[in-house]
Amino acid sequence: MIEQAAAPAPETPAPPGVSTGRPIIVLGMSRSGTSLVGDLVHRWGAYGGDVEALRRRNPGNPSGYFENPQMQRFIASELGLDFWTPSYLNRLRERARDPECRRRAQELVAGMTVQGPAWFWKEPDLSITLPFWKQIWGDAVYVIPVRNPYDSAVSWQKLRMPELGGQVQLVAAGLLEWQYFMRCILEEMEEVPNKLFLSYEELVALPREQCKKLCDFLDEHRGGGLQLADDRFERMVAAVDPALYRTRSSLPFSDQPDASPEQKGLYDFLLRKLDEPALEFVPAAYPIYTGWREYLANVQKFRQFVGEVVTPLMKSPWVRAGRFLYGRISRVRRAFRRKG
Amino acid sequence: MITETPTLSSETAHPADASIGRPIIILGVSRSGTSLVGDLIHRWGAYGGDPESLKRGNSGNPNGYFEHRPMQRFLLTQLGLDFWTPGYPERLCERAGDPECRRTALELLASMTVEGTVWFWKEPALSVTLPFWKELWGDAIYVIPIRDPYDAAVSWQKFSIPAEISTRVGVVCATLLEWQYSMLSILEELKGVPDKLFLPYEALVASPQEHCRRLCDFLDEHRGGAGLRADRLERMVAAVDPRLHRNSGQVDFASRPDVTPAQKALYQRLLQAIEEPDLPFDPDCYPMYEGWREYHANIVFFRQFAAQVTPLLKSKWVALGLLLNHGWSRLAGALRRGTKK
Numbered sequence: 001m002i003e004q005a006a007a008p009a010p011e012t013p014a015p016p017g018v019s020t021g022r023p024i025i026v027l028g029m030s031r032s033g034t035s036l037v038g039d040l041v042h043r044w045g046a047y048g049g050d051v052e053a054l055r056r057r058n059p060g061n062p063s064g065y066f067e068n069p070q071m072q073r074f075i076a077s078e079l080g081l082d083f084w085t086p087s088y089l090n091r092l093r094e095r096a097r098d099p100e101c102r103r104r105a106q107e108l109v110a111g112m113t114v115q116g117p118a119w120f121w122k123e124p125d126l127s128i129t130l131p132f133w134k135q136i137w138g139d140a141v142y143v144i145p146v147r148n149p150y151d152s153a154v155s156w157q158k159l160r161m162p163e164l165g166g167q168v169q170l171v172a173a174g175l176l177e178w179q180y181f182m183r184c185i186l187e188e189m190e191e192v193p194n195k196l197f198l199s200y201e202e203l204v205a206l207p208r209e210q211c212k213k214l215c216d217f218l219d220e221h222r223g224g225g226l227q228l229a230d231d232r233f234e235r236m237v238a239a240v241d242p243a244l245y246r247t248r249s250s251l252p253f254s255d256q257p258d259a260s261p262e263q264k265g266l267y268d269f270l271l272r273k274l275d276e277p278a279l280e281f282v283p284a285a286y287p288i289y290t291g292w293r294e295y296l297a298n299v300q301k302f303r304q305f306v307g308e309v310v311t312p313l314m315k316s317p318w319v320r321a322g323r324f325l326y327g328r329i330s331r332v333r334r335a336f337r338r339k340g
Numbered sequence: 341m342i343t344e345t346p347t348l349s350s351e352t353a354h355p356a357d358a359s360i361g362r363p364i365i366i367l368g369v370s371r372s373g374t375s376l377v378g379d380l381i382h383r384w385g386a387y388g389g390d391p392e393s394l395k396r397g398n399s400g401n402p403n404g405y406f407e408h409r410p411m412q413r414f415l416l417t418q419l420g421l422d423f424w425t426p427g428y429p430e431r432l433c434e435r436a437g438d439p440e441c442r443r444t445a446l447e448l449l450a451s452m453t454v455e456g457t458v459w460f461w462k463e464p465a466l467s468v469t470l471p472f473w474k475e476l477w478g479d480a481i482y483v484i485p486i487r488d489p490y491d492a493a494v495s496w497q498k499f500s501i502p503a504e505i506s507t508r509v510g511v512v513c514a515t516l517l518e519w520q521y522s523m524l525s526i527l528e529e530l531k532g533v534p535d536k537l538f539l540p541y542e543a544l545v546a547s548p549q550e551h552c553r554r555l556c557d558f559l560d561e562h563r564g565g566a567g568l569r570a571d572r573l574e575r576m577v578a579a580v581d582p583r584l585h586r587n588s589g590q591v592d593f594a595s596r597p598d599v600t601p602a603q604k605a606l607y608q609r610l611l612q613a614i615e616e617p618d619l620p621f622d623p624d625c626y627p628m629y630e631g632w633r634e635y636h637a638n639i640v641f642f643r644q645f646a647a648q649v650t651p652l653l654k655s656k657w658v659a660l661g662l663l664l665n666h667g668w669s670r671l672a673g674a675l676r677r678g679t680k681k
Contacts, residue, residue, distance in 0.1 A: 171631075172635065176631065294598065297510065298509060322662070
């Protein structure tokens, strides 16, 4: 359980001899505005990796995901994404102690400083792997968009298992994932001084005001000595496209019947964090449904079964050829039987 | 939510057609000892349908399930078993008001009295369809075995998940949600019902003489022992085979980390009901996890999907396609190597 996690010292210094800069890290659950914030931080002037890769997009995010593929590969291959496994947090701590794994992570981080010391990473899975990364990058600046979790969960559901065309509802599963992610973030951010919680809805409704807030925060904490573009603020404002705010529920989150009282309480707490980021977080006040690991593990296994076994097999031209041939053979057999 | 269920009066009058007798109904979730209690009531002397059909068993229940097939068919076709659907309790009330559905159900109930008026039904799905049945059978006698819900859930996992995926897929928490919903439904519907017996499964297996005596006395008192076999108690005791108590966890239910506080409290409440069956019941004290409907619907969907797709994946034409693919890959590899040389 997350409550039992021994959090590493929040002020872990950067490893000696390794140039990590002081990264800007965008945290949060998928579909909560992290890509938009990634775009804003990129337009402010931070380096996020190859621009083409950052802007790789699909209908889910037409302006791009702003994710660094090398970092994503590292997380998937070196840390794993099965955060619902009971031993996951221990594994992260073990990986942070493993010299070879540390070296590769430090190289990855050092590689981000090639364009100057101001760089950023945006990736939802950073939220749940912080016990590892905080040991690597030391002191960092964090930006956390806060969006109505029901809207995020509905949006997340649309992108999961598209093969099944909406036959599977995953809103409650999405809310569990959101709750776990936000608890991880809040716990790991408890002693971190430089963090900004940014309302996604307000960002879309009042882009100038909220971009100013973000721009000022970044200028203050990462701007010293940097050659930043004078028009960075205008470029940031221009990135906010209200047309992309496509999923919004008519009910306030506090009235959603399939959100738990603890999830509602956690969202209230996050809204307070927008103005009071130093507010103390007490994880025990927001317990997660005790069967969450089983539910999320089953969703993942089913997605793998559909996405990796059933769909490719059914789409394979060889399997289609086999089906065709088998049909022909069966017809010939039946014809022979009738004659016999 | 179960708390929003429009409950029917617990003092529902006898149905107009008195020919259905006063049934003995066994409630509870699968793997909680309902089949054993079915066997005991059968041996006590109540009629449950064709004995051959009742005793049809498998590795999950070697001594039989003691379930009445026509009643199960009725449940499936007339009421549906998708209790996780938000409008399910309302659907049950509607079906109870439908003249054709009522007539079919009353005929089914009347058919149980062919061997006399003492009869029983055992079927876990009766627990979630009580708002319908209580309208029809009126005053009945209820027996509810109480077993450690975690043990029942682990047992269900063993027998319901195919062996090839049972180590990778867990449904214990999903089963605990079903248990919680079923038990809340039972406690809500049995409020004010005078003749009910909560029977501890573990104690029944450990002390069969004592608990069979308790059940026998209860049935004698409420359904009459006159005309029944004198050796019925011995026959009941002989049915209890401790070897069939195969899933006995070493951890106390209250210490399980994947059980919700509400589920732990509900189990405590059920243990109290063994001694005090008329203890007041407030469902608000045992709230379900808000996402339970979605999780349960998904588990059912995943199972159905896997059951439909697995035979396809094992079909001969898929095997032929894979063979062609394999052959082509080998041929292409050989050609590439040949070109390089």
